[in-house]
Amino acid sequence: MFSHFDPSIITFLRQLAANNDKNWFAEHKQEYEDKVRTPTLAFIQQMDSWIKMISPHYEATAKKVGGSMMRPYRDVRFSKDKSPYKTNVGIQFKHEIGKDVHAPGFYLHIEPDNVFLGVGTWRPDPESLRKIRDHIVLKPDTFRDAIQHSPFKEIFELEGESLVRAPKGFDPDHPLIEDIKRKDFIAVSRLHNEFLFSPNLCEEVARKFGRAQPFQSFLCAALGLRF
Numbered sequence: 001m002f003s004h005f006d007p008s009i010i011t012f013l014r015q016l017a018a019n020n021d022k023n024w025f026a027e028h029k030q031e032y033e034d035k036v037r038t039p040t041l042a043f044i045q046q047m048d049s050w051i052k053m054i055s056p057h058y059e060a061t062a063k064k065v066g067g068s069m070m071r072p073y074r075d076v077r078f079s080k081d082k083s084p085y086k087t088n089v090g091i092q093f094k095h096e097i098g099k100d101v102h103a104p105g106f107y108l109h110i111e112p113d114n115v116f117l118g119v120g121t122w123r124p125d126p127e128s129l130r131k132i133r134d135h136i137v138l139k140p141d142t143f144r145d146a147i148q149h150s151p152f153k154e155i156f157e158l159e160g161e162s163l164v165r166a167p168k169g170f171d172p173d174h175p176l177i178e179d180i181k182r183k184d185f186i187a188v189s190r191l192h193n194e195f196l197f198s199p200n201l202c203e204e205v206a207r208k209f210g211r212a213q214p215f216q217s218f219l220c221a222a223l224g225l226r227f
Helices: 008-018 022-027 029-054 126-138 140-148 193-197 201-210 213-223
Strands: 089-094 105-110 115-121 157-159 185-191
Touching (some): 008 105, 008 193
Antiparallel strands (some): 115 185
16 A cells, blocks of 8 residues: 655656656666656555545546556657656646646646645636636635635645736726736645655645645636536
8 A cells, every 4th residue: 555655756757857868768667667657656546535535526547548647758849858758757636527737636746856736727728717717706705715715825825827917808907817817727835855755645645635625616616617
């Protein structure tokens, strides 16, 4: 039964960052399996029951392909950096309707000296973005409570890109205009590497995700999704 990650996952990711090429990865494929993918899939499997406690409409899927663990390969088609592999592990617990990374979800990012939890929706499509903005106008107090209540604010901070000006059709003087201008509705809790080695890691992750329930519930309501 999974209890926590081993420091070797961080060690391997550091080595991969220093040797990011196909030949090195092929020579160390078994290390990747043993130190990264196998424990990550075990973590995801163990998280399933915890995620369901937060919301029965989110999923933890422990599959090598198409599950909660994101692919290790970088999309280099439009990038000057042609390094073939991601030097992090991305784990996303998506809403049951989610088909891609833009749907509302809970997220764990594992990278040396850049470990964090994320909640919310990253780069929602224009229609979804409009729905979220409209819902803020319709339910300003609910949104304000979701992002300002102490359990959330103590560990999460809203991040992402925003428009310079108020979006078309929205009052530039609205009290929550800075939030309405957001293009991402994500919140991040930044952690130390050592967090991954905590006993009962799944419970600790679930406790932190649980603090974002009002925020996730607001986004789901805006998008007409069950929470």
